[in-house]
Amino acid sequence: MGASTSRRHFLGLAALGAASLTFGCSKKPGSNETATTAEEASGVVPTFKDSTLVAPDIKGIRPVADGYAKYPTTLADAISEKAITSGKPVSVTTPWWGPAPPADNKLVAAVNADLGGTVNFSVQDGVTYGDKLNTMLGARDVPDLLCIPGWEINKLARFNDAVHVLFEELTPYLAGDKASAYPMLAGLDTKSWADSVWGGKLMAIPFPSDNPFPTMLFYRKDVADERGVAAPTTLDEVYQFGKKMTNEAKGEWAFGDIFLEVQQICGAGGSQNGWIKGADGKVIHRYETPEFARAVEFMARVYKEKLIHPDLASSNGADVKTLFKGGKIFMFSDGGGAWKEVWRPAVASDPKFNIQAVKAFGADAGKPPVRWGGTPSILWTFVKKGLGADRTAELLRVLNYTAAPFGTKEWELQNYGVEGTHFTRDSSGAPVTNDLYNKEFANQFIFTGGRPAVVVGGPDIPTYAADFVGWGNDATQYLEKNPWEGIKVEVPTEQAAIEQPTADKVTDIQRGRRPVSELTKVVQDWRDGGGEKAREYYAKVLADNGR
Amino acid sequence: MSTTTAVEAATPAASKAPAKRLSVATRLRRDWPLLLMCVPAMALLLVFHYLPALGNIIAFQDYNPYAGDGPWSAFLYSEWIGFGNFQYLFENPAFWDSVRNTLAITAFQLVFYFPIPIALAILLNSILSPRIRSLVQSVVYLPHFFSWVLVVSLFQMMLGGAGLIAQTARSGGFSVPDVMTDPDTFIFLITSEAVWKDAGWGMIVFLAALAAIDTSLYEAAAADGAGRWRRLWHITLPGLRPVIILLLILRLGDALNVGFEQFVLQREAVGRDAAEVLDTYVYYQGIKTQMWGVGAAAGLFKAVVGLLLIIGANKLAHRFGEQGIYSKS
Numbered sequence: 001m002g003a004s005t006s007r008r009h010f011l012g013l014a015a016l017g018a019a020s021l022t023f024g025c026s027k028k029p030g031s032n033e034t035a036t037t038a039e040e041a042s043g044v045v046p047t048f049k050d051s052t053l054v055a056p057d058i059k060g061i062r063p064v065a066d067g068y069a070k071y072p073t074t075l076a077d078a079i080s081e082k083a084i085t086s087g088k089p090v091s092v093t094t095p096w097w098g099p100a101p102p103a104d105n106k107l108v109a110a111v112n113a114d115l116g117g118t119v120n121f122s123v124q125d126g127v128t129y130g131d132k133l134n135t136m137l138g139a140r141d142v143p144d145l146l147c148i149p150g151w152e153i154n155k156l157a158r159f160n161d162a163v164h165v166l167f168e169e170l171t172p173y174l175a176g177d178k179a180s181a182y183p184m185l186a187g188l189d190t191k192s193w194a195d196s197v198w199g200g201k202l203m204a205i206p207f208p209s210d211n212p213f214p215t216m217l218f219y220r221k222d223v224a225d226e227r228g229v230a231a232p233t234t235l236d237e238v239y240q241f242g243k244k245m246t247n248e249a250k251g252e253w254a255f256g257d258i259f260l261e262v263q264q265i266c267g268a269g270g271s272q273n274g275w276i277k278g279a280d281g282k283v284i285h286r287y288e289t290p291e292f293a294r295a296v297e298f299m300a301r302v303y304k305e306k307l308i309h310p311d312l313a314s315s316n317g318a319d320v321k322t323l324f325k326g327g328k329i330f331m332f333s334d335g336g337g338a339w340k341e342v343w344r345p346a347v348a349s350d351p352k353f354n355i356q357a358v359k360a361f362g363a364d365a366g367k368p369p370v371r372w373g374g375t376p377s378i379l380w381t382f383v384k385k386g387l388g389a390d391r392t393a394e395l396l397r398v399l400n401y402t403a404a405p406f407g408t409k410e411w412e413l414q415n416y417g418v419e420g421t422h423f424t425r426d427s428s429g430a431p432v433t434n435d436l437y438n439k440e441f442a443n444q445f446i447f448t449g450g451r452p453a454v455v456v457g458g459p460d461i462p463t464y465a466a467d468f469v470g471w472g473n474d475a476t477q478y479l480e481k482n483p484w485e486g487i488k489v490e491v492p493t494e495q496a497a498i499e500q501p502t503a504d505k506v507t508d509i510q511r512g513r514r515p516v517s518e519l520t521k522v523v524q525d526w527r528d529g530g531g532e533k534a535r536e537y538y539a540k541v542l543a544d545n546g547r
Numbered sequence: 548m549s550t551t552t553a554v555e556a557a558t559p560a561a562s563k564a565p566a567k568r569l570s571v572a573t574r575l576r577r578d579w580p581l582l583l584m585c586v587p588a589m590a591l592l593l594v595f596h597y598l599p600a601l602g603n604i605i606a607f608q609d610y611n612p613y614a615g616d617g618p619w620s621a622f623l624y625s626e627w628i629g630f631g632n633f634q635y636l637f638e639n640p641a642f643w644d645s646v647r648n649t650l651a652i653t654a655f656q657l658v659f660y661f662p663i664p665i666a667l668a669i670l671l672n673s674i675l676s677p678r679i680r681s682l683v684q685s686v687v688y689l690p691h692f693f694s695w696v697l698v699v700s701l702f703q704m705m706l707g708g709a710g711l712i713a714q715t716a717r718s719g720g721f722s723v724p725d726v727m728t729d730p731d732t733f734i735f736l737i738t739s740e741a742v743w744k745d746a747g748w749g750m751i752v753f754l755a756a757l758a759a760i761d762t763s764l765y766e767a768a769a770a771d772g773a774g775r776w777r778r779l780w781h782i783t784l785p786g787l788r789p790v791i792i793l794l795l796i797l798r799l800g801d802a803l804n805v806g807f808e809q810f811v812l813q814r815e816a817v818g819r820d821a822a823e824v825l826d827t828y829v830y831y832q833g834i835k836t837q838m839w840g841v842g843a844a845a846g847l848f849k850a851v852v853g854l855l856l857i858i859g860a861n862k863l864a865h866r867f868g869e870q871g872i873y874s875k876s
Contacts, residue, residue, distance in 0.1 A: 140613075156837065161613040162612075249718060251709055310728070313816065314707050504818065504819035508818045513818045
């Protein structure tokens, strides 16, 4: 920062009053969007070295991870030396969708002891995590290790600037064979590493996802079977399901919010932030398709006939999972992570409780759905910039530890805690967790860094792994091909700014506050308000990459 | 801040200009303990109000928090765009929608919310048993300490589609309208929520003002044969008038401030058209999209309008012979 530059900026301040008093000559705000191809990534990602220890029982069709119905009887001790050697505490911020864990935490203390130091967690509410990130990044005040979910990155404007200002470049530590110093990190798959490259530099540790699907349609199989209601296989059957399962007098409604699922059932694509490359090569947005219109129309009907729980219709604060666990609703859509999250605590109080994902289906018999695809990793962990080579290496050793795969003692300790304190073993040797575990476990070390993805249930939910992988293997055939795959596209400010007003209007139509016929006008407003500009941008990104 | 001004207003005689001006040194020697006592409050004001106010410069920038070498130099290195942020705002119909909603809610609450604490205070003041009085007072002002999340959930559990009233009605074979999701009656809903939560709290200032009214006035009036209503009209209300005018002016200055959480929580339920207010607009269009400059511009706009309204209302109050926020010297 030279003196002349400073002075120029100071002069800019002084000239402000004089120069730009008129509106006419002023520039409008907004960031300059960039897109980074992953082609240049090949040189900076670690060389893959398989770290899998246990052969899977249930093979997943990639990108669906493998499942394990049986827990391994012998566990490997993957890392013998202590990761933390400086004695300095490590600060980590992670999200969690549940009650905050206690600060005095035996599970964290046990892992810390194994790491040889102290990891201090700041566990933040996952629902409002984006707001925290916004201010944290804006103030340039980040912890040693910061977990950022992929869907939040999409919403963070200027993240391509932020990433280089705030976080350490990991290329010098991990590129190619250098990763052999961190064997567990070298076991993460190459696609998810390539997805962790910003501006040609390796910037983060990926968290490989166990499935590529942003949402699944869950239902209460036990209740539906008991009442003789079959899982839907067409859009009309979804409606029939709603009719049969709703009983207002008993305080029961069929649905939580199912809009995202209905869009996919109707066949509205747009994995890349809503964008699709049409058959004619033209770039269009999901909003502009008849499939989307059909989905909106269907939702308007569902709301009108009051098939969605009124609490969910009347407040942002209502908790869909609590209603589902409590038997107040019977079908909702959520990410794959919700499956286990709901099932485990629910089956503890009601052994018959059975949550299943509805087998993927299209709106009409014989018409396939479009399943949106996600990125190879769902979260990233970033290392704070400027901590020095020694400290960075130490933090990478911590991340190497958290990357220990299924079948290691490290994996068990991070996932289940201490035997006798947090869990006991059943006859097959599988961990059975207790109340202390439920209180203390908040995915702390799981979200600190990624590990090879596996699908693992437990004795309480013995069919989970097979159910999950089975559903994913079937749904993979409908996975949308994303032409932008592998390119890091920053969402243009114009599109980001018009997104909320448009979503609000679409919600209005669903709730019956605007007529369905107004959708065409809403979409036109969206085009004029920034959608058209965003289209040009997304088309240009494709052209620039020769796709 | 409002309490100090309220006290000043309540003791107008003391602030009449002193007969002779003393030198600064003499006054310093005399007043230093008082000044010392003010220091913590001044420091608080400086650190949490005046320093952050400097950040308003980003209203004239395309602020990029990642420019320069640190958070401070980001201010220097962000591009100056003059009134670009304001232009963006003023050309955006959604902004004006939110301003219109905010003003409508303020106007509505001025009529249907503002008088309630006054009435409540007068009613409570007429209760003679100190025990019942303090019990009622505690009960009505306790909800002030509940968060909006709690208040909205409570209303939903009572009035929502799956709430107590709706379920009871259903079991009796009736159906009641779902007021929690009706955009047309939303303004009544939020006002009732606000009354339930804050009316008791707002009452405290008026209770203090009521206590300051000379009881001998009531005795004299009663001796002259004045009934309950006459005493209310000729003694109680005139006694409260300076406080009422003062709070009214301050409320006007806050005209573009109607709260945030209450609206964020219920926004989906009734839609943006009914529930978007300035603060939620700033949140969704400034902070969520990280257009910090636009957010700051909206905040500055709000502050300037508020200031103009305060000054205007104060002038008006002076013209009608009231004290307003400060007495005219």
